Amino acid sequence: MQLGRVIGDVVVTRKDPNLSGLTLLIVQPLTPEREAAGRPIVAVDSVGCGVGEEVFFVRGKEASFPFYPAEPPVDAGIVGIVDHWTVEKT
């Protein structure tokens, strides 16, 4: 799982029928120091988060598991909203 911030959303009308009703958000992966880490990705939301929130997400087929037994074709999914995190400097 990775940390990220929701920075936008995507509107898609013509899509795979198994994506109907799902919310697609743009997530910027973050380092523990809250700096951007890599390219932004489109992730499906399973927890009801909004733009600006810090979240954690999974990549790969596992992103579809929150919607079981449906199998939407998604490769990234937000699975939690982060309240806060701490990093110990070593």
Added chain:
Amino acid sequence: MVVQPMNPRGKSDANALVAVDTVDAGVGDTVLVVSGSSARMASGLKDCPVDAAIVGVVDVVEMNE
């Protein structure tokens, strides 16, 4: 289809890839691509040897940074 990945502002940010189209996308459309084993969950691709599929045609990208 050959797809050029881009960032939310429309700038190319990775190498082009070949993806199977499942939604009748056209050349020039902004699309949603799913890659890896998830691509096989797109409609009509069950058990097909594919690792990238176009599963949506994007209408609008809204950014709020």
